[in-house]
Amino acid sequence: MLQVSSREKPFSVTQLSPARLATSLFATSFATRPVVVASAPGRVNLIGEHTDYNGGPVLPVALERRTAIAARAAGRWAFVSAVEQEVHEIDIEAPMRQAWTDYLVGVVRELRVLRAAPAGAEIAVTTNLPIGAGLSSSAALTVAAAKALSLMAGKRLSPAALAEIAFRAEYHQVGVRCGRMDQTIAAHGERGSALLFETASGTLQPVPLPGRLWIIETGISHRLTGGALNDRRRECEEALAYCREWRPGLNYLAQLSTADLPEVERRLPPPLVPRVRHVVTETARTRRAAGALAAGDLTTLGRLLVEGHESLRLHYQSTIPEADFIVASAVEHGAYGARLTGAGWGGAVVLLAPPEREARTVAEIGSDFQLRYGRMPVIWSTCASRGVRRETVAQ
Numbered sequence: 001m002l003q004v005s006s007r008e009k010p011f012s013v014t015q016l017s018p019a020r021l022a023t024s025l026f027a028t029s030f031a032t033r034p035v036v037v038a039s040a041p042g043r044v045n046l047i048g049e050h051t052d053y054n055g056g057p058v059l060p061v062a063l064e065r066r067t068a069i070a071a072r073a074a075g076r077w078a079f080v081s082a083v084e085q086e087v088h089e090i091d092i093e094a095p096m097r098q099a100w101t102d103y104l105v106g107v108v109r110e111l112r113v114l115r116a117a118p119a120g121a122e123i124a125v126t127t128n129l130p131i132g133a134g135l136s137s138s139a140a141l142t143v144a145a146a147k148a149l150s151l152m153a154g155k156r157l158s159p160a161a162l163a164e165i166a167f168r169a170e171y172h173q174v175g176v177r178c179g180r181m182d183q184t185i186a187a188h189g190e191r192g193s194a195l196l197f198e199t200a201s202g203t204l205q206p207v208p209l210p211g212r213l214w215i216i217e218t219g220i221s222h223r224l225t226g227g228a229l230n231d232r233r234r235e236c237e238e239a240l241a242y243c244r245e246w247r248p249g250l251n252y253l254a255q256l257s258t259a260d261l262p263e264v265e266r267r268l269p270p271p272l273v274p275r276v277r278h279v280v281t282e283t284a285r286t287r288r289a290a291g292a293l294a295a296g297d298l299t300t301l302g303r304l305l306v307e308g309h310e311s312l313r314l315h316y317q318s319t320i321p322e323a324d325f326i327v328a329s330a331v332e333h334g335a336y337g338a339r340l341t342g343a344g345w346g347g348a349v350v351l352l353a354p355p356e357r358e359a360r361t362v363a364e365i366g367s368d369f370q371l372r373y374g375r376m377p378v379i380w381s382t383c384a385s386r387g388v389r390r391e392t393v394a395q
């Protein structure tokens, strides 16, 4: 991982793996050793934004950066993270605290439904993912926790089951109206491949992704809970209800085609039209992008990334000026393409550039950004990595 610039972070990205750090945080916090350690990756979505809750395809990649959980059965629930280093003793039945611990509470509640939770546990969490950067630190946390805690209860759950528990924890317990993309890639990620996930049918198809992707953090954090994502999702549901008046069999917005857009324009309240336009065109772009990646046509893939960003900016209105600036600068400096990744309203840009000039391209973007905003963005790269796993940590 190349750290082009280092901004002060709420946690330190060190050479030690999150799994080893979680083990030592556990030991210092609870004065004993963990019994199970598991980790799961964050994700960068190559393309297919806001399609997962509309029945469309997504093309995410598991990051090398991960969140690790170290745990041991106990007569209570107690959580500590490397960010605060403070042990929180938690009542699983109590109302949510509007804090990071809610995600763990959500996982425990969902595991209990399946009788796959231990009676209690002490848990230490560390991550080398940036938090609030649109790179799915929450799915990494919930999927890793589902793995560690279910193992402690003597269950070996499949990646699909872990993804479902993590999704339910975030959607039903924490209350973020997310789709299933983040938990699915955190559970099923494969080294060296992006994953084409058709959310309506549930099919998963690895698409080889050689080389590295670059992540440029805008430095603007987003908070998803109860925020703009929930509003957009509501708009999409409203749009679907209007569309069903003339297409009664329609299950998802992503089933519409670009040929349906004139009718959408005639029938829907004007504010909803661009939302549908984004979902429909993004669905087509994502399938084309997967085809281009499979064929090694990175020029076409890059062009589709930029078109996707433009659609987010104009139609979904989920970008921010800093991201628009980075994408424009990327195009100017010879990248294949770039786009804001994840939910938006902050977060990070994903960039794909020819390997022989990628270091120069990102350095040029960094200095453009510094001139415009007076600070260097944090820039790093990643290969496609693997999904959730149990970790063996040397004693």
Ligand code: GLA
Pocket (backbone or CB within 6 Å): 048, 049, 050, 051, 052, 053, 178, 179, 180, 181, 182, 229, 342, 343, 344
């Ligand atoms: C968030 C959600 C995902 C997806 C993206 C937007 O990351 O958790 O399910 O909807 O936003 O593509």
